[in-house]
Amino acid sequence: MASTRSAVPQTQQSQPVLKIVGGRSLSGFIPVSGAKNAALAIMAAAILSPEPCRITNIPRLMDIDTMSQVLEALGAKVSFGEGWLEIDAGSIKSHKAPYELVSRLRASFFILGPMLARFGMARIPLPGGCAIGARPVELHVRGLQAMGADVRIEHGVVEAHARKLKGAKIYLDYPSVGATETLMMAATLAEGETVLENCAQEPEISDLAGFCRALGAKIRGAGTKTIVISGVPHLHGTEYGIIPDRIEAGTFLIAGAITNSSIVVGPVLIDHLTAPIAKLREIGYSVEPEGLNHLRIGPARERREVHIETLPFPGFPTDMQAPFMALLALGEGTSLISETVFENRMQHASELNRMGADIKIRSNHAIVRGVPFLSGAPVDATDLRASAALILAGLAAQGETHVAGLQYLDRGYDRIEEKLCMIGAELHRIGTNPVLAPV
Numbered sequence: 001m002a003s004t005r006s007a008v009p010q011t012q013q014s015q016p017v018l019k020i021v022g023g024r025s026l027s028g029f030i031p032v033s034g035a036k037n038a039a040l041a042i043m044a045a046a047i048l049s050p051e052p053c054r055i056t057n058i059p060r061l062m063d064i065d066t067m068s069q070v071l072e073a074l075g076a077k078v079s080f081g082e083g084w085l086e087i088d089a090g091s092i093k094s095h096k097a098p099y100e101l102v103s104r105l106r107a108s109f110f111i112l113g114p115m116l117a118r119f120g121m122a123r124i125p126l127p128g129g130c131a132i133g134a135r136p137v138e139l140h141v142r143g144l145q146a147m148g149a150d151v152r153i154e155h156g157v158v159e160a161h162a163r164k165l166k167g168a169k170i171y172l173d174y175p176s177v178g179a180t181e182t183l184m185m186a187a188t189l190a191e192g193e194t195v196l197e198n199c200a201q202e203p204e205i206s207d208l209a210g211f212c213r214a215l216g217a218k219i220r221g222a223g224t225k226t227i228v229i230s231g232v233p234h235l236h237g238t239e240y241g242i243i244p245d246r247i248e249a250g251t252f253l254i255a256g257a258i259t260n261s262s263i264v265v266g267p268v269l270i271d272h273l274t275a276p277i278a279k280l281r282e283i284g285y286s287v288e289p290e291g292l293n294h295l296r297i298g299p300a301r302e303r304r305e306v307h308i309e310t311l312p313f314p315g316f317p318t319d320m321q322a323p324f325m326a327l328l329a330l331g332e333g334t335s336l337i338s339e340t341v342f343e344n345r346m347q348h349a350s351e352l353n354r355m356g357a358d359i360k361i362r363s364n365h366a367i368v369r370g371v372p373f374l375s376g377a378p379v380d381a382t383d384l385r386a387s388a389a390l391i392l393a394g395l396a397a398q399g400e401t402h403v404a405g406l407q408y409l410d411r412g413y414d415r416i417e418e419k420l421c422m423i424g425a426e427l428h429r430i431g432t433n434p435v436l437a438p439v
Helices: 036-048 062-074 106-119 138-146 177-187 203-215 246-258 270-283 318-328 348-354 384-396 406-412 416-422
Strands: 017-021 027-031 053-056 077-081 084-088 121-125 150-154 157-161 169-171 193-197 218-220 226-230 238-241 262-266 286-290 294-298 307-309 334-338 358-362 365-369 378-380 400-404 426-430
Touching (some): 017 406, 027 416, 036 053, 036 062, 036 084, 036 106, 036 177, 036 246, 062 084, 062 106, 062 406, 106 121, 106 138, 106 157, 106 177, 138 177, 177 203, 177 226, 203 218, 203 238, 246 262, 246 270, 246 294, 246 384, 270 286, 270 294, 270 318, 318 384, 348 358, 348 378, 348 384, 384 406
Parallel strands (some): 027 262, 053 238, 307 334, 378 400
Antiparallel strands (some): 017 426, 053 084, 077 084, 193 226, 262 294, 286 294, 334 365, 358 365
């Protein structure tokens, strides 16, 4: 039975806290949901088609609900079922996205490209999201201008107009995921051929390209540094399934590692996890395929120190930096973590130190000296991946850990406490529960 709104209750005044009883051994299978970052971009791409699009393997997240509200504010019809949503963008009337929604979700800025391509105009406030560093939109703007758009930024709003976008050759100064996705979507309905160079290569970009091709777009090279898009006059509806979330899968692998347990994680696309798997093995853990699309992580005999440097895909993902910091806080030796993608993404270090970790921050580097144990404490998440890191630390800590700041957690992890309890963890949400209700 479909509903026209996803049922995310509004957060009440009381702030929820996640209580974690540490020291539990984990075992069994933990499921991985669809990829949040792929789903958000694909929801934006549904604007390109005047016909309904059904998207399956959709995670139940607050970010998904916020994006659906953005689309509805434009006039699209969004309906939800168990594990799927349907977007009918044929009824879009407005080209203005509301500030109160875009300010909550950076990915909502992705509607700029498809709105401009299909309707020739868009008015989008500058985006919000987690406060993990500057993520400028200049690459988006310059690329659209190269395709013939008139783009202006005034009073915190991006206003763009174009009678018809034209194919162009565009070089990205940095392999930005957002800019790659925005320009690829815009180019699907442009006149002629667009060549994007120095593109981001993240799996979510390949998934977005797969969705656009299912709509009838002509795209080749997605997942490489050069993407070529041949514009078509119009696109049609489709049904499309989202890839598994590689960051959620990596987080669950660390849940097994940090508790020195043996668990199975899936479904996964192993090629999407090459760098995290390599680091887990370097630390000393056994990570092996089980079946076609599952991974088993086993205990480590000893935990070795490592050096981690975050890089664009296929390098080590910045979204796994915080969970790995929690893991490296336990054990022997001194590890070094270098964050090269975002300049403000190590705020979780001070919270881990409250639990007994020994972490020193020097500019964009974290020196992590392993300690024999962590102790439960009240901690506060500062962003989405920091919330995951603190939960992981709480799983391994002695005593109880109380994690606040769950508004970040609920943006990006689909029923994480329910899933972790399935494999033997003990977590209790205290206070208002903003988790998605059944649809």
